[in-house]
Amino acid sequence: MTQRSWWGAELLGRHPDDEVWARAADREVTFGRLRRETAWLADVLQQYGIREHSTVALYGNASFTHLWTLFALWSLGAQVVLVEARPGRQARDVPAGPERVQFSVSLGESRKRPHDFVDECEVLVRRRAGGCPSASGHCLVQFSSGTTGRPKAIGRSPESLLEELDRLASLEGMPRRGERVAVLEPVSHSFGLIGGVLHALAAGATVVMPTARTAAATVRAAADAHVVLGNPHHFRRLARAEPGQLPHLRLAVSSGDALPPETPAVFSVRHGVRVGQAYGTTETGIIAADLTGRFGPAWVGLPVPGVRTRVIGGVLEVHVPASPYLYEDTPWAGGWMSTRDLVTRDPHTGALRLRGRVHGVGDASLDLLRIESVLQAHRHITDAVVLGVGPIEAHVASSAELDGDELHSWCRRFLGGAPAPDRFHLLRELPRTAGGKAVRDRGVLRRHRTHPPGACRCVNW
Secondary structure: OOOOOOOOHHHHHOOOOOOEEEEEOOEEEEHHHHHHHHHHHHHHHHHOOOOOOOEEEEEEOOEHHHHHHHHHHHHOOOEEEEOOOOOOOOHHHOOOOOOOOOEEEEEOOOOOOOOOOEOOOOEEEEEOOOOOOOOOOOOEEEEOOOOOOOOOEEEEOHHHHHHHHHHHHOOOOOOOOOOEEEEOOOOOOHHHHHHHHHHHHHHOOEEEOOOOOOHHHHHHHHHOOOEEEEOHHHHHHHHOOOOOOOOOOOEEEEOOOOOOOHHHHHHHHHHOOOEEEEEEEOOOEEEEEEOOOOOOOOEEEEEOOOOOEEEEOOEEEEEOOOOOEOOOOOOOOOOEEEEEEEEEEOOOOOOEEEEEEOOOOOOOOOOHHHHHHHHHOOOOOOEEEEEOOOOOEEEEEOOOOOOHHHHHHHHHHHHOOOOOOOEEEEEOOOOEOOOOOEOOOHHHHHHHHHOOOOOEEEEEO
């Protein structure tokens, strides 16, 4: 079989047919089958009118079919809008910007649990009225997590994806040929797709997919892996696994959210491997990494080669040559994009330490993540999100009756002279994104306080 000439053809064609490309439980797919299925689907999709510059929304059941459909669309030169799978999502629910997509491709539409992995599933193609072909060179469109407001559509070009793969390959410790890599993050998320699936494809490693979003499925996927890529939620689950359940593990990398310090501490004792971190954004891809966890959980490591960063007013900015926001007329000031993350750069090592998220200018003395950690250590608090700069607001989840004096005393006890919250909002639970990330947007949290699922009180100190 001759591969189509497209930007990922070399990635797809460099490994022998009989080597294993992906696994889910005891089912395996070889590189040879991956290439055959991709070519067959490309021929089918082309018959529906999908071709170069077509805009296509892809969503549905987690499956091998999902990945080889993605590769098939790319091989045709289509721009793929990758949409998070949700129960009951139909074609009319797919988000789109002013340049609406021409086609939607749904996978396993009749299934009620799209996060439960299946080997193969039906592929339904629909032409959407009023859709427009791509006016840009982006091959991939993803959506930001929405932790600081409305999710934004973000475009990635083939060149930016290949550059990121080169940066990942330069990092010491990344998955190697013949290794098994448990990719616990959904492939609709940036690091799950690029740092997990595409890097493994380039390196000749085997991708291991979890069969469901349960604790048991998480442990099973990680049990036979050499490398585990996930988010803090996954590593909290794995930290509870029995010693000896991850016998081949050499590398564990968390991404997507702040890593609570207690999680890597327990994980390391239980499994003998430190939890490292990969830090980035959907807009930029990977920014910094500490894959082996040598700097500790508060630090996300050194900026990766080829990424330009600067710290302005305590907030990290990254140089992006062109605006990544596909459907918005966002002013682009000199190519520098604010991550809205408070950081400290170690003057000796250059490593970056996260201190929380802000809107606007930061404060070099403020460590919002440390305040969150102190609050989460309280025996009656199940979750906490702290926003700054002034006033500092703590949103706290608890079923107990707590007052501002008690919470402020608790913070003062462990924070010493460091800034503490000025205001506490008590709720039964805090909102999270569809991917499980903590929401750190004042507007969303304010609306959640107005219409909470349980009781809510505001107490000023």
